[in-house]
Amino acid sequence: MSKKKSMTISAILFLALIVIIVVLERMLPPTHIALAVLKKGCIYSLVAVSMNLLNGFTGLFSLGQAGFMLIGAYAYAVLTIPVADRASVYMYFDGGIIQFSVPVFVGLLASGLLAALCAWLIGLPVLRLKSDYLAIATLGFAEIIRAFFQWDKLGVVTNGSNMLRKYPTFSTTLFPFLVSAACIGVMVLMINSSYGRAFKAIRDDEIAAEAMGINLAKHKRMAFCVSSFFAGVGGGLLAMYQTSIQAMTFKSSMTYEILLIVVIGGLGSVTGSCLASFLFIASSEWWLRFLDTEMTIGGFKVPLLRSGFRKVVFSVIIMVIVLFARRGIMGDREFSVDGICRFFKNLGKKKEVKQ
Amino acid sequence: MSTNVLRVSDITMQFGGVVAVDNLSLEVNEGEIVALIGPNGAGKTTAFNCITGVYEPSNGAVSFYGKELVESYPHGKMKKLYKGENVGKYTKRLVPTPDKITKEGIARTFQNIRLFSTMTVFENVLIAKHMRAKQNLLTATFRLNHAEEARMRAETLELLKMQHLDHLRDEIAGSLPYGIQRRLEIARALATNPKLLLLDEPAAGMNPQETQELADFIRQIRDEYKLTIFIIEHHMDLVMRISDRVYVLDFGKLLAHGTPEEVQNNPHVIEAYLGVSQDA
Amino acid sequence: MDFISKNLPYLLAGISVGGQYALIAIGYTMVYGILRLINFAHGDIFMVAALVTVYATTSMPLYLSIPLTLVVTVALGLLVERAAYKPLRNAPRMSVMISAIGVSYLLQNLALYVTGGLAQTYPAIPFISGTVQIGPATTKMVTLVTPVLTIVLVFALMQLINHTKIGMAMRAAANDFETSRLMGIKVDNVISMTFLIGSFLAAVGSLLYFTNYASVVPTSGAMPGLKAFVAAVFGGIGSIPGAVIGAFIIGICENIIKGLGWTTFSDAFTFALLIVILIVKPTGLFGEGATDKV
Numbered sequence: 013m014s015k016k017k018s019m020t021i022s023a024i025l026f027l028a029l030i031v032i033i034v035v036l037e038r039m040l041p042p043t044h045i046a047l048a049v050l051k052k053g054c055i056y057s058l059v060a061v062s063m064n065l066l067n068g069f070t071g072l073f074s075l076g077q078a079g080f081m082l083i084g085a086y087a088y089a090v091l092t093i094p095v096a097d098r099a100s101v102y103m104y105f106d107g108g109i110i111q112f113s114v115p116v117f118v119g120l121l122a123s124g125l126l127a128a129l130c131a132w133l134i135g136l137p138v139l140r141l142k143s144d145y146l147a148i149a150t151l152g153f154a155e156i157i158r159a160f161f162q163w164d165k166l167g168v169v170t171n172g173s174n175m176l177r178k179y180p181t182f183s184t185t186l187f188p189f190l191v192s193a194a195c196i197g198v199m200v201l202m203i204n205s206s207y208g209r210a211f212k213a214i215r216d217d218e219i220a221a222e223a224m225g226i227n228l229a230k231h232k233r234m235a236f237c238v239s240s241f242f243a244g245v246g247g248g249l250l251a252m253y254q255t256s257i258q259a260m261t262f263k264s265s266m267t268y269e270i271l272l273i274v275v276i277g278g279l280g281s282v283t284g285s286c287l288a289s290f291l292f293i294a295s296s297e298w299w300l301r302f303l304d305t306e307m308t309i310g311g312f313k314v315p316l317l318r319s320g321f322r323k324v325v326f327s328v329i330i331m332v333i334v335l336f337a338r339r340g341i342m343g344d345r346e347f348s349v350d351g352i353c354r355f356f357k358n359l360g361k362k363k364e365v366k367q
Numbered sequence: 368m369s370t371n372v373l374r375v376s377d378i379t380m381q382f383g384g385v386v387a388v389d390n391l392s393l394e395v396n397e398g399e400i401v402a403l404i405g406p407n408g409a410g411k412t413t414a415f416n417c418i419t420g421v422y423e424p425s426n427g428a429v430s431f432y433g434k435e436l437v438e439s440y441p442h443g444k445m446k447k448l449y450k451g452e453n454v455g456k457y458t459k460r461l462v463p464t465p466d467k468i469t470k471e472g473i474a475r476t477f478q479n480i481r482l483f484s485t486m487t488v489f490e491n492v493l494i495a496k497h498m499r500a501k502q503n504l505l506t507a508t509f510r511l512n513h514a515e516e517a518r519m520r521a522e523t524l525e526l527l528k529m530q531h532l533d534h535l536r537d538e539i540a541g542s543l544p545y546g547i548q549r550r551l552e553i554a555r556a557l558a559t560n561p562k563l564l565l566l567d568e569p570a571a572g573m574n575p576q577e578t579q580e581l582a583d584f585i586r587q588i589r590d591e592y593k594l595t596i597f598i599i600e601h602h603m604d605l606v607m608r609i610s611d612r613v614y615v616l617d618f619g620k621l622l623a624h625g626t627p628e629e630v631q632n633n634p635h636v637i638e639a640y641l642g643v644s645q646d647a
Numbered sequence: 648m649d650f651i652s653k654n655l656p657y658l659l660a661g662i663s664v665g666g667q668y669a670l671i672a673i674g675y676t677m678v679y680g681i682l683r684l685i686n687f688a689h690g691d692i693f694m695v696a697a698l699v700t701v702y703a704t705t706s707m708p709l710y711l712s713i714p715l716t717l718v719v720t721v722a723l724g725l726l727v728e729r730a731a732y733k734p735l736r737n738a739p740r741m742s743v744m745i746s747a748i749g750v751s752y753l754l755q756n757l758a759l760y761v762t763g764g765l766a767q768t769y770p771a772i773p774f775i776s777g778t779v780q781i782g783p784a785t786t787k788m789v790t791l792v793t794p795v796l797t798i799v800l801v802f803a804l805m806q807l808i809n810h811t812k813i814g815m816a817m818r819a820a821a822n823d824f825e826t827s828r829l830m831g832i833k834v835d836n837v838i839s840m841t842f843l844i845g846s847f848l849a850a851v852g853s854l855l856y857f858t859n860y861a862s863v864v865p866t867s868g869a870m871p872g873l874k875a876f877v878a879a880v881f882g883g884i885g886s887i888p889g890a891v892i893g894a895f896i897i898g899i900c901e902n903i904i905k906g907l908g909w910t911t912f913s914d915a916f917t918f919a920l921l922i923v924i925l926i927v928k929p930t931g932l933f934g935e936g937a938t939d940k941v
Contacts, residue, residue, distance in 0.1 A: 073741055137926045144685050144744060148880065149925055151873070152918030159915035198508060205507040206497050206516065213483045213494045220481035223419065225469040225498030225559055234504055264869070265755075268748050275745050280485075320760035327753035334749045335734055338742055344485065 018348070026193070033185050042183070045301075049294045050185045055249045056289040058192040060273045061199055061282050062242035067271070068279035068344070069203055070235040071215030073147045075267050076134070079154025080240040082262035083130055084123035084247025086161055089176040089257055090169060092119040097178040102171055109168045116180050120191065120248045127244025128237040130157070135236045139229065151264055161259040170259070177256035188249050195242050200282055202238065211235050276333050276340050284342030296326050370397040371433065372563055372595045373418070373473075378427035379451035380413050380619075387413040389619035390452050391427075395563070400589060400596045402606045404630075405616035406639060411599045412478055414616070415565055419475050420465040426451055431471055431563070437461055470498055474561035476552045478568045478599075484541030488532060488551055491540050493523045495558035523558065529591075530554040546577060550584075557592060564588075566598040570605050578602055582609050607631065615639070656784040657906035658899065663790040663859070665898025666797035670852030671875035672882075672890040673804065674724075674845025680821040680885035681834075681841055683740055687747040688727055690872015691754035692846055696720040696853040697769065697863040698758055704770040713772075717850045724846025725839055733835070751869075758865035766862040775858055789858045794895075796855070800848060801891050808887070813840055821885060870914065874901075877921040883934025893932065 033050065040047055059081060066072050091114045093101055102108035114122070138149045164172040182188065202208050210231050213221040222228050251257045269292075277288030303322040307314045333340070373395040380388040388410040395401045403411050417424040420437065425445050428438040440457040441449035469475075483491050496519035502512040510516075527533040532554055535543065540551060549569060556564060569585070570578045582605050589596055600606045606613060607627045615622040615630055617639040623630050630636055671693055678686045699719045703712030731750045735743045775789040808814035813836075819827040820837045828834050856871060857863055875890075878897045882889025897920065901913045909916075924931060 067741075073744075137922065141925055141929065143740065144683075145880075145925055145929065147744070148685065148876065149922050152877070152921050155873075155918050156915040159912050163911050201510070202504070202508040205510070206500060206502060206512070206519070207504055207507050209486070209490055209494055210497050212486060212490075216483035216485055217481045219421070219465075220477065220483065221494070222421075222465040223469055223475055223477075223481075224495050224555065225466045226494070227464065227466045227498075229464075238504075264873070265752075265866070268752060271745065271748060272752065279741075318760075319763060320756070323756035324753075324760045327749070327756045331731065331746075331749045331753055334742075334746050335731065338735075338738060 022348075030186065030189070033189060037185055045298045047185055049290070049298050051182075051188050051253055052297070053290040053293045054185070054188040054192040055246055055253055056270070056273060056293055057286040058195050058249065059243055059246035059270055060277065060285040060289050061196050062239045062246060063270050064274045064277070064279065064282065064285045065199055065203070065211075065242075066235055066239040067274060068281070068285075069208065069215060070211040070232065071218075072139070072232060072235065073143050074150040074236070074239075075147045075264065075271065076131075076150035076154045076240075077243050077270050078262045078264060078266040079150075079157040080127040080131060080243035081247030081250060081266070082154075082157060082161060082259060083127045084244030085251035085257050085262070086170060086176070086247075086259070087123040087126040087244065088119045088248035089179045089251050091122055092116060092179045093176070094178070094180075101176060101178050102168070104174060105167045105171060108171065119179075120245055123248035124241040124245040127247065128241040131237045131240030132233065135233045139232045139236060151267070154262075154264060154267065158259050158262060173259065175256045175258050176251075179251070181252045181255050188253065191245070191249060195245055196282065196286070199238075199242060203282070207231070207234065272330055272334075276330065278340030278342035278344060280344035281340070281342035281346055283347035284340055284345075287341060287347070295329075296323070300326055369399075371395075372397050372399075372431065373597065374430045375414070375418065376428045376430070377453045377456065378414065378417050378424045378429065379449075379453075380410070380417055380422060381425040381445065381449060381451065384448060384450075386450055387619050388417065388424075388616075391616070391619070391621055393614050393621070393624070395595055395597050397595055398589070398593070399611045400585065400598065400609050402610040402613045403597065403599050403616060404601070404603075404606055404613060405622070409616040410619040411616055412567055413619075415475065415567055415599060418468075419473060419565065420463050420468045423462045425449060426453060426457060428457055431473060434471075435461060436463065436468065436471060466498065469559055469561075472560070472562040473565065474556035474559045474563075475565040476549075476556050476567055476569060478571065480545075480548050480552050482540040482548055482552060482555070484539070486540055487537050488540055488543070489523060489527065489536040491551060492526060492555050492558045493519060495555055496522060498559070526554060526558050530557075545572060549573075553584075553588070557588065561594065563595045563597065566596065566600075568599055568601060570600060570602045573602075575604075578605050581605065585609055652783045654903065654906050655782060656786065657902040659781065659784060659786050659790050660859075661899030661902035662895065663786075663793045663898070664856075664902060665895035666793035667852045667856040668871065668875045668878050668898050669797050669891040669894035670800065670848040670855070671871060672878040672894045673801070673848050673887055674842075675876045676879040676882070676884055676887060676890040677817075677821075677841045677845055679879065681817070681824065681838060682732070682743070684732065684743050684747060685876060686845075687744070687872075688731075688750035688754060689845065689849060690868035690870075690875070691751045691758075692720060692724055692727065692868070693849040693853050693856075693872060694758060694863065694865065694868025695723060695754060696846075696850040697857045697867065698762065698767060700854065700857070701767045701769060701863060709770075709772065713854065716854070717847060720850035720853075721843050721846045724842045724849075728838060728842040733838075755865045755869075762863075762865065764865075766864045769857040769861050769863055772854065772858055775855070787859060789855055793855045796851070797891070800851065801887065804844065804848075804887065807844075813837070817841065874914075874917050877917050880921060880931055881924050883931030886931070886933040889931055889933035 037047065059077060063077050066074050090110060094113050095111055098111065099107040134153050138146060138153065141149055160166065161170050162173045210226050213224065213226060214228065214231060218228060273288045273292045274285055276292065277284030300322040303317055303325055304319050305317065307317050371394055375391060375393045378388055378391045379386065391414055403414065405411055413422065416422045418429050424437065424439050426440050429436045438457050438459045438461040441454065483494065500515045500519055502515050506512045524533065527536055530550065532551060543551065570581050573581060585596060586609060588594060610627055612625065613627050613630045614624050615636050622639055623633045623636050671689065674689050675686060678684055696716055700712060700716045703715050727750055731746045732743055735746055775792050777788045778785055779788050779791060808817060816832045816837045817840065819832055820834050824834065874897060875894060878894035879890040881897065882893030897917055901917060904913045904916050
């Protein structure tokens with residue numbers, strides 16, 4: 013199939029998604045769980061793809077994602093709270109020292125830039141480390157970042173360990189969808205560019221990549237900063253979604269969750285990460301919810317069902333995937349129009365052979 | 368007298384208390400095929416790694432077309448441990464990363480083939496073009512570099528055609544047969560536009576027929592690309608057939624040096640290889 | 648003198664917590680030494696041990712519930728190894744680490760389900776819960792018991808590793824996994840033994856640790872687990888004395904920082920220490936380096 017044709021079909025699919033979202037928003041009550049899942053799914057897709065860029069495409073095993081999301085969320089919240097509301101949000105810090113606010117998009121951009129800047133600084137010492145040492149060092153940095161944001165001496169900016177709220181949020185699902193889609197689009201373009209190839213070369217064999225003239229330090233730093241930039245934007249979006257944020261919620265368990273999404277989707281597959289994000293959020297917050305409520309069928313009380321059982325079942329499913337479907341849903345392949353056509357063609361061929 | 372391409376001066380590489388390469392000096396001139404031979408563990412690959420920036424030598428220097436590339440002297444812990452010669456002769460530390468060496472025009476292959484195994488043949492070669500392309504992360508991401516990208520792709524395709532690998536361009540490198548992987552690794556090294564090519568045991572695992580073909584191939588690329596070639600090899604017939612000069616390394620030390628015939632008849636070399644003393 | 652009397656409680660707490668970290672850290676360092684795996688689930692096994700004690704003491708006397716805790720924890724450690732790590736023996740290291748994270752997630756969710764999300768009050772264990780007066784400071788007996796017990800256990804472990812057949816097999820497997828397999832060492836048994844020792848010490852550690860903390864929640868194991876791992880890296884991963892010394896240093900520093908009024912940064916300090924050691928001496932205080940072959 014020609015490239016033009018497949019691009020047209022992709023564009024049509026994208027428009028169809030927008031239409032579906034608009035229709036769903038019209039039909040469902042605004043508090044319906046499906047809409048919440050869609051919103052959160054979009055945000056997690058963005059963060060998962062940004063983590064995949066690092067872990068799946070560059071082969072850098074980093075566990076700092078929650079830290080960069082925290083930076084993004086705080087940067088967005090701190091910069092966009094309307095001046096009039098600052099006194100009530102920063103009630104323990106005399107209204108804080110920042111007495112201006114910026115528009116939403118400037119705030120999101122700042123989230124990404126600040127996260128990328130921190131990544132650059134952290135990367136200087138940390139990116140020289142190998143595999144699991146890198147993982148544990150980035151995890152450590154995420155914890156250090158969290159401590160700084162909770163520090164009451166910085167409270168005039170971060171509000172210490174108190175909540176940040178009253179910043180602008182979004183009501184329509186289209187907002188996180190479009191922002192995430194744009195960001196993921198940029199990452200896909202990058203992955204398919206000359207730099208993306210260099211990242212993959214580093215993943216496959218660092219020593220050979222260096223022998224091909226690829227400056228390891230520079231390219232690793234690049235991947236780390238770009239990944240953190242988009243994690244920061246994702247953090248900003250998450251802040252908008254949650255309507256209030258607190259540093260203590262950005263724990264390492266959040267990073268683990270995103271890592272599991274990336275692994276379930278397939279390391280090195282963008283569409284896999286997106287698909288897995290929606291599946292993950294939908295099953296953990298919606299589809300498995302019935303497991304949390306006690307149920308009686310015809311006088312027989314179904315055993316085990318009570319609060320918390322959903323998460324147990326869910327983590328068992330994850331373990332099964334991790335152990336038995338190690339390459340995840342997509343492996344390192346991508347979901348594409350071409351791929352589907354090829355799949356059906358091959359299916360046809362196989363049938364012919366059988367006949 | 369042809370131009371000097373590579374000059375290795377007094378290179379010593381010591382790991383802890385173990386001296387892997389001991390005071391090695393050698394020269395490679397333009398258009399030559401020079402071989403570095405020696406028994407297993409003689410320090411041949413270590414010498415390569417010192418030239419290409421993978422290791423920082425404990426002492427000594429490397430220059431390329433008269434330009435100083437690498438220089439180091441015992442420092443830190445090595446100051447006390449150092450057992451080699453020429454202490455104090457080198458006083459500068461110039462230790463570029465391997466990518467800088469490649470940019471200068473020295474390409475290499477590896478003993479245990481190191482391809483980008485999940486990438487296609489085409490991409491494997493295309494990677495080599497990345498370092499010299501006029502682009503940055505933004506222009507590449509937003510496709511503002513399409514002229515550069517087109518040029519890179521065209522050059523890659525041309526190289527693949529010349530190496531008769533173009534029919535395999537979309538194959539995944541890791542799934543290719545061994546012999547083709549070797550050829551691809553050489554093609555990939557050629558794609559960096561080197562002036563000097565370092566081949567680390569290119570004939571490893573090949574049968575006599577394939578070795579014969581490889582010999583022709585090495586001569587052919589030298590002429591086609593106007594290369595100088597420095598090769599580590601075990602297959603004596605290959606070495607004897609193609610090299611202009613041979614250096615013999617044993618226990619990290621230079622044992623002998625000369626034309627293939629001279630080296631072949633050198634009693635020290637025979638001793639090192641066969642382990643029998645002439646006097647006994 | 649004034650400084651000491653003011654800081655004595657923190658110093659004592661530091662030594663005590665250090666000993667508890669040491670007991671957990673040994674599990675990390677031994678597993679890493681052999682499998683090159685950061686066993687992210689180890690901290691959660693430590694938490695489960697505490698929960699088992701909580702539930703066991705409600706239905707049986709202490710002299711039964713403590714042995715039961717030890718047995719259940721060891722069984723859990725072995726089960727996790729068999730179910731989640733053994734099938735991935737030949738998989739890339741990243742897969743195993745992800746599996747460890749998955750187990751950690753599962754154990755935490757399981758704990759959440761069983762406890763119903765309520766903090767469980769840790770039972771008072773006679774003798775070690777009692778208070779004792781040391782100079783100007785009043786502290787629990789556990790503060791004194793921990794370092795002594797830690798040193799005794801580590802000594803016993805070193806004897807086991809240096810002077811028994813299985814100990815020799817463990818050292819061999821840590822040195823070169825593949826070769827020891829070829830030499831006829833049943834590496835699966837060695838790995839099981841490692842998990843057995845690690846879980847046993849984590850269970851002992853939980854008895855001591857939670858006597859000081861009074862309540863257990865599903866995430867109680869995460870932070871001490873991470874810190875014990877940092878201790879293991881600090882001391883040079885794979886080295887048992889290194890892990891113990893690292894754990895004491897971290898425990899003491901952390902509590903002195905709390906004493907100085909920087910409680911927010913007591914966790915962050917541990918990680919800062921980790922990053923500094925990784926950059927300055929990546930092999931830790933007592934670790935041995937290995938280089939990639941090109």
